[in-house]
Amino acid sequence: xxxxxxxxxxxxxxxxxxxxxxxxxxxxxxxxxxxxxxxxxxxxxxxxxxxxxxxxxxxxxxxxxxxxxxxxxxxxxxxxxxxxxxxxxxxxxxxxxxxxxxxxxxxxxxxxxxxxxxxxxxxxxxxxxxxxxxxxxxxxxxxxxxxxxxxxxxxxxxxxxxxxxxxxxxxxxxxxxxxxxxxxxxxxxxxxxxxxxxxxxxxxxxxxxxxxxxxxxxxxxxxxxxxxxxxxxxxxxxxxxxxxxxxxxxxxxxxxxxxxxxxxxxxxxxxxxxxxxxxxxxxxxxxxxxxxxxxxxxxxxxxxxxxx
Amino acid sequence: xxxxxxxxxxxxxxxxxxxxxxxxxxxxxxxxxxxxxxxxxxxxxxxxxxxxxxxxxxxxxxxxxxxxxxxxxxxxxxxxxxxxxxxxxxxxxxxxxxxxxxxxxxxxxxxxxxxxxxxxxxxxxxxxxxxxxxxxxxxxxxxxxxxxxxxxxxxxxxxxxxxxxxxxxxxxxxxxxxxxxxxxxxxxxxxxxxxxxxxxxxxxxxxxxxxxxxxxxxxxxxxxxxxxxxxxxxxxxxxxxxxxxxxxxxxxxxxxxxxxxxxxxxxxxxxxxxxxxxxxxxxxxxxxxxxxxxxxxxxxxxxxxxxxxxxxxxxxxxxxxxxxxxxxxxxxxxxxxxxxxxxxxxxxxxxxxxxxxx
Numbered sequence: 205x206x207x208x209x210x211x212x213x214x215x216x217x218x219x220x221x222x223x224x225x226x227x228x229x230x231x232x233x234x235x236x237x238x239x240x241x242x243x244x245x246x247x248x249x250x251x252x253x254x255x256x257x258x259x260x261x262x263x264x265x266x267x268x269x270x271x272x273x274x275x276x277x278x279x280x281x282x283x284x285x286x287x288x289x290x291x292x293x294x295x296x297x298x299x300x301x302x303x304x305x306x307x308x309x310x311x312x313x314x315x316x317x318x319x320x321x322x323x324x325x326x327x328x329x330x331x332x333x334x335x336x337x338x339x340x341x342x343x344x345x346x347x348x349x350x351x352x353x354x355x356x357x358x359x360x361x362x363x364x365x366x367x368x369x370x371x372x373x374x375x376x377x378x379x380x381x382x383x384x385x386x387x388x389x390x391x392x393x394x395x396x397x398x399x400x401x402x403x404x405x406x407x408x409x410x411x412x413x414x415x416x417x418x419x420x421x422x423x424x425x426x427x428x429x430x431x432x433x434x435x436x437x438x439x440x441x442x443x444x445x446x447x448x449x450x451x452x453x454x455x456x457x458x459x460x461x462x463x464x465x466x467x468x469x470x471x472x473x474x475x476x477x478x479x480x481x482x483x484x485x486x487x488x489x490x491x492x493x494x495x496x497x498x499x500x501x502x503x504x505x506x507x508x509x510x511x512x
Numbered sequence: 513x514x515x516x517x518x519x520x521x522x523x524x525x526x527x528x529x530x531x532x533x534x535x536x537x538x539x540x541x542x543x544x545x546x547x548x549x550x551x552x553x554x555x556x557x558x559x560x561x562x563x564x565x566x567x568x569x570x571x572x573x574x575x576x577x578x579x580x581x582x583x584x585x586x587x588x589x590x591x592x593x594x595x596x597x598x599x600x601x602x603x604x605x606x607x608x609x610x611x612x613x614x615x616x617x618x619x620x621x622x623x624x625x626x627x628x629x630x631x632x633x634x635x636x637x638x639x640x641x642x643x644x645x646x647x648x649x650x651x652x653x654x655x656x657x658x659x660x661x662x663x664x665x666x667x668x669x670x671x672x673x674x675x676x677x678x679x680x681x682x683x684x685x686x687x688x689x690x691x692x693x694x695x696x697x698x699x700x701x702x703x704x705x706x707x708x709x710x711x712x713x714x715x716x717x718x719x720x721x722x723x724x725x726x727x728x729x730x731x732x733x734x735x736x737x738x739x740x741x742x743x744x745x746x747x748x749x750x751x752x753x754x755x756x757x758x759x760x761x762x763x764x765x766x767x768x769x770x771x772x773x774x775x776x777x778x779x780x781x782x783x784x785x786x787x788x789x790x791x792x793x794x795x796x797x798x799x800x801x802x803x804x805x806x807x808x809x810x811x812x813x814x815x816x817x818x819x820x821x822x823x824x825x826x827x828x829x830x831x832x833x834x835x836x837x838x839x840x841x842x843x844x845x846x847x848x849x850x851x852x853x854x855x856x857x858x859x860x861x862x863x864x865x866x867x868x869x870x
Contacts, residue, residue: 364538471661490653
């Protein structure tokens, strides 16, 4: 009698949703926790950007002088001067508002590029592993060639084909991230596709598509999420780099990399214009890196290697 | 070992061919009329015809590819549209700086990275370990160009007037430039491969100095490269530090290390002779992978420090739609990257005999 109650207890406790279970593990992991806190704040900032930012990010403030250093009333800036927490940029716009609104753009950039890369990568990897033969060979050799270029430089080359601009820069970063996911999905499918549970499904007459999407691909979800999170960090850095070089986002868009590129020559005269957007990029990337590390350690024991 | 190297060299051929194909396609994939895209407003029907004729863009794509391959074997990468000079000349002018920068950054990131990783692993879970790993985590998250700007600010402005001040831009101080080796040797207008190699050697400060003995130039250029190299090397340094730590920790727990300790070996020797040799394998792999980020970082950092290298050349070529230059530069970088990875593969086959047997 006692045994049955214990068993039902166990069953009930394992019935908790896997999402919540994963989150619980992640919160116990120190870098996972730090990542969640940073990204949580970032998402709040992005969502409430219009409330937090005192100015419109592209609004030109006619009464301000160009590149005025930060003026914070609490820290002794005279009350008759307008408050600018991060100072005023080279086009007399409020830098604080621009950095705040930049969070929206960077989150979108990271998530959109990775969603694209994961989608196409999964498709290529799954087709490759499932079809085998010459198609597999062709697709994988193509992935090898893409990986033979340093990724940011390949992205630069692709932008030179597509033309500069934010959308093209994102497409380029998405394309260079595909091989990683294609390889990951391909290796998962290859490991799983001949296991008993897949054969059982096949014996029961399931269609190829059903087996692929319902039986095989779910096994690739965890490593994809982990790699995708780490990939978002890289994508944000690369997008900022392209914008910095003048190949990505165009003015007056509040993109952090672009802000740095526009003001790189005023580093000696107005360092605040360089410091704040850079800190914003660093914290965002740090957040995704920490979360990714935490997820890798807690969710996916197969991938545990503290290197990268 | 020889067999392993030969096989790896053969495997290189399809990848290199693919790389050539991709760079070839860069120009052909541009949407719209290539003439209008490249010449812009100057494009008139007559000029366009001459342009297509000159760059062979009016032939069908297979003929074009064969010609491109053939020219490649002859060492001809075409002419720059802006400067009407061979792309190879531009490469000889700009590549040495980028290679010097990458090399310096690699030396910095490997030595400091491995050192930090070893310290962290040996002092596991102490204050030093925590600090080192926090630095490593922040290091991987910093945009290279931002770090470069901060370093320039600190070393050129904050430390101005102290002996630690470093120049924030340019490759040499005003008035200094490397001696042209062709002139130095009294050669008159060398051509072809010879000219290319001499130009390449002239612009590689370390090589130039060996022949001309101008050490003042060498130290000057080194001082100019320190800040960019620190900026470029920080991300790889952080990754190498993390890799070294985890890889050493994994090895230190193994039985053969316990055996070495049990026979009374000094701890220093246990780590340096026994543990490090095995821990090095993943570290070497990471160094190979990070060469890509070093090359990309060099491209970004040159913009920050106004260095006339490959990266600034590539970016200005893209903005000016000078496609032959974009094509040639991309190809060269990819080939360098592939070759570095080959060296890495060979070196870990040397470190780990099991790899050779596969």
